[in-house]
Amino acid sequence: MxxxxxxxxxxxxxxxxxxxxxxxxxxxxxxxxxxxxxxxxxxxxxxxxxxxxxxxxKADLVLEAVFEQTGNYAAQPALEEDKRCRVALEEFLINVFEHLNKDRDTLCSIIAAAQKDVTFNASFYTHFVLPREKMITALLHRAQERGELLPDRNPEMISTMIHGAFWYRLLNRGALDARLAKDITTEIFERPPTSPECVAVGS
Amino acid sequence: MxxxxxxxxxxxxxxxxxxxxxxxxxxxxxxxxxxxxxxxxxxxxxxxxxxxxxxxxKADLVLEAVFEQTGNYAAQPALEEDKRCRVALEEFLINVFEHLNKDRDTLCSIIAAAQKDVTFNASFYTHFVLPREKMITALLHRAQERGELLPDRNPEMISTMIHGAFWYRLLNRGALDARLAKDITTEIFERPPTSPECVAVGS
DNA sequence: TTGCTTGTGAGACTTTAGTCTATTAACTGA
DNA sequence: TCAGTTAATAGACTAAAGTCTCACAAGCAA
CATH class of the missing domain: 1.10.10.60 (Homeodomain-like)
Structure with a gap:
């Protein structure tokens, strides 16, 4: 090749x-x-x-340069036996956000460049975006296996929503911080097990 | 003025x-x-x-042209008394997706243009993005008032995740269809009330 | 060594965004 | 009517992306 x-x-x-x-x-x-x-x-x-x-x-070159230099960018989230998935997710997101913040403007520009070039968009998605998405999807499946996430939930959809949330923040110049990581994780995992008012609602 | x-x-x-x-x-x-x-x-x-x-x-001109021509783009979601919020959300999202699909490439290019121009980004966010975000946030607050959404959930965060999900799809050339609207809505509303297995989980 | 192939350097060329200037057009107020 | 003001037109100009050509360099195999 x-x-x-x-x-x-x-x-x-x-x-x-x-x-x-x-x-x-x-x-x-x-x-x-x-x-x-x-x-x-x-x-x-x-x-x-x-x-x-x-x-x-320029986008091709810079993308390669950034991800060669920052190495793995964000490693596979740790899934030790004794760690709850929600903790692993939060830590993973904090890690991702740290990396994103380092080259934030550059990454926004790369995403922008991907919008005017179908080939580059596909390559960017396949080699960079999709692998991270799969990490989170895998983590969510693991959480379902362990019973930390209800079986009727849709890991692919949740993964899209998680990634979407920080892409949206990224592109609209919002904060990418530990608070966001916590809020996302809470929204995914905190309910319903910890919600006492778990009853049928509305009529 | x-x-x-x-x-x-x-x-x-x-x-x-x-x-x-x-x-x-x-x-x-x-x-x-x-x-x-x-x-x-x-x-x-x-x-x-x-x-x-x-x-x-060009982005300023085209943005104005697109949103003048498509009128309100996506109207405030209907919140009639007899309609459940989850239904209103799904209908609203389907409506939004229809509009997005019409000028999809143009909108991607506009988002891209916003990444290289802070002023345009701010203007785009204030005049176009934020109003739609507020519509959904308002709908979610209404859902909480009506008891269709648990009070411990975070409407602002959910709104970010919903918008993020379709921005992510939009920019990565995924489908923006009724299925996505349904999946998002389900992920937000369907649980826990309809989940029978609503029990403490994981030790 | 000789030819073949592919990379490199240097620079010409086209197209476009964006800025700038000079001239003319359209309107207001005295 | 005339001076002041702002918009419109036309075209020059710069900077950059991207394409192309040509001469030369560095490897290969016969």
């Missing part, structure tokens, strides 16, 4: 690395929108065409 | 109307990204500067 079929000049990996470093540096320094592709190439000491040989857009 | 203080040539309202009509037509015909400001001005038979005199960006 990544291997080249026959001969030819090999791609210079140092150029790729320099471009990613330069992109990350400039974007964090000046903000995504203020950084031109020409400026990234110039700081990397590389021709503009070399950048286009590897990435289609 | 809108009145001019003294004399001077009055702004040509026909030009504004022509620009909005042209913008809407071209955007729906060719897609937001493919339409240049110059093309809109040309179709409207107006100088480019005239457009810039009224709107800062």
């Amino acid at each position: 990544t291997k080249k079929v026959s001969g030819g000049r090999p791609t210079d990996e140092r150029a790729s690395a320099a471009l990613k470093t330069a992109a990350l540096h400039l974007v964090r320094e000046n903000g995504y929108e203020k950084v031109s592709i020409a400026a990234i190439a110039k700081e990397a000491g590389v021709a503009r065409q070399t950048l286009y040989n590897r990435w289609n857009t | 809108t009145k001019k203080v003294s004399g001077g040539r009055p702004t040509d309202e026909r030009a504004s109307a022509a620009l909005k009509t042209a913008a809407l037509h071209l955007v729906r015909e060719n897609g937001y990204e493919k339409v240049s400001i110059a093309a809109i001005a040309k179709e409207a038979g107006v100088a480019r500067q005239t457009l810039y005199n009224r709107w800062n960006t």
Whole structure:
């Protein structure tokens, strides 16, 4: 896949690395929108065409740079036997929010870029968005198995609502903090077991 | 506020109307990204500067055009006495989704544009996003008053999660249909009253 | 070594957003 | 009627994205 079929000049990996470093540096320094592709190439000491040989857009490059640099971004939530799923979810969300806040503007710009490029949108969703979604869906299924979440609830829908909540906050410049993590978790898990007034309601 | 203080040539309202009509037509015909400001001005038979005199960006113009043309976009949810809030919410969401689907790509582009312009983002949020959010929050408060939603739930958080869910679907190119409306509503309202297994869970 | 293939560097070129300026048009108040 | 004011038009100008071409570099295999 990544291997080249026959001969030819090999791609210079140092150029790729320099471009990613330069992109990350400039974007964090000046903000995504203020950084031109020409400026990234110039700081990397590389021709503009070399950048286009590897990435289609600034968004592709920056996305790769951000997620290479921040590593796993947010690890699989811990699911130790003795930890309640609601605690694991809250910790996971706090962890995610910390990472999101670090490159918040950049991530907003990447989501924006995904709206004008179907290919990039699909790639972004498959490689970045979906894996995180699956982590939370898995956690919710686990919670159902353990009886921490009622069996009639819909883990996929809840996962969509959780992700939606922080995307919505992200894009509308709301706070992404421990409070949000707690409020989301509470809304998902706290009821009905702890609600004493668990009775038929309305007529 | 809108009145001019003294004399001077009055702004040509026909030009504004022509620009909005042209913008809407071209955007729906060719897609937001493919339409240049110059093309809109040309179709409207107006100088480019005239457009810039009224709107800062293409996003400002198109947003105004879309929401002027689609009128109220989604009316306040009906809250008749005899209608359960969960029914009202589902109907409201179906209504919203119908409108969103009509100009879906355009709306995604507008949200994207909001990410690169703080002023536009604030304006978009205040004039368009927030009013819809308040409608749902109000509906949820009403549901609590009527006892259709447990009092310990957090209407603001639920509203964020509902909006988030369809923003997330919208931006990730998922379906916005009656099924989603039903699933969201079910996740919010269906439990715990209708869940027979409403017992303390997990030790 | 020689040809083939692919990457790189440099720069030309097109298109568009956005700014700016000069000229003309339309209206107000004296 | 005339001065003041604001809008409209036309076009120049800059900055950037993206495409393209060409010469050159660096590997491959015969």
